[in-house]
Amino acid sequence: EPEVTQTPSHQVTQMGQEVILRCVPISNHLYFYWYRQILGQKVEFLVSFYNNEISEKSEIFDDQFSVERPDGSNFTLKIRSTKLEDSAMYFCASSTWTGREQYFGPGTRLTVT
Amino acid sequence: AQSVSQHNHHVILSEAASLELGCNYSYGGTVNLFWYVQYPGQHLQLLLKYFSGDPLVKGIKGFEAEFIKSKFSFNLRKPSVQWSDTAEYFCAVNGGSGNTGKLIFGQGTTLQVKP
Numbered sequence: 329e330p331e332v333t334q335t336p337s338h339q340v341t342q343m344g345q346e347v348i349l350r351c352v353p354i355s356n357h358l359y360f361y362w363y364r365q366i367l368g369q370k371v372e373f374l375v376s377f378y379n380n381e382i383s384e385k386s387e388i389f390d391d392q393f394s395v396e397r398p399d400g401s402n403f404t405l406k407i408r409s410t411k412l413e414d415s416a417m418y419f420c421a422s423s424t425w426t427g428r429e430q431y432f433g434p435g436t437r438l439t440v441t
Numbered sequence: 442a443q444s445v446s447q448h449n450h451h452v453i454l455s456e457a458a459s460l461e462l463g464c465n466y467s468y469g470g471t472v473n474l475f476w477y478v479q480y481p482g483q484h485l486q487l488l489l490k491y492f493s494g495d496p497l498v499k500g501i502k503g504f505e506a507e508f509i510k511s512k513f514s515f516n517l518r519k520p521s522v523q524w525s526d527t528a529e530y531f532c533a534v535n536g537g538s539g540n541t542g543k544l545i546f547g548q549g550t551t552l553q554v555k556p
Contacts, residue, residue, distance in 0.1 A: 434483070
């Protein structure tokens, strides 16, 4: 069964450093998403992406965040200058269409020290 | 504001007990409703979904959920839980006009099933 994959599984970085989280969505999916979950809190939407454009972004997704689909398979989330409060589990998801079920990757645990 | 509320934060049941997890949402327009499960050490997996039609939907592993529009609810049920159902359960919703797929999640319910 096709799966969404994410790398790395765990990333430790120092405050102010740039990080890139990588995702490979399911191959025939067209819509891609990033969510995050701070320990003990809800899963929060960050951004949705379709046709090489951001469809919607949340208030969390400020100028420090960017997304890119650099090739036909990868979908990346970049945080330019990490802050302590960016420490969270980051989930990538994909779907065939908006409103359809989303399939989630295993997540990347980002720890900012 | 769009929101999803799960009433139970932590539920402890014995095997063979019946389960009902509450989920209420506040969302304008047509909604799509989902329950996801996260087993220990694993990623979020879809349990079941509702888009339209029969408000009683069946999912994997014997789970079902009922959409009650008048109550803005989408409660998850299972007649007889097993130890392997120990996991965290998330209710989520998207929809409305101009749906971009953005999912709004509830805070999750941790289910612990005692053997």
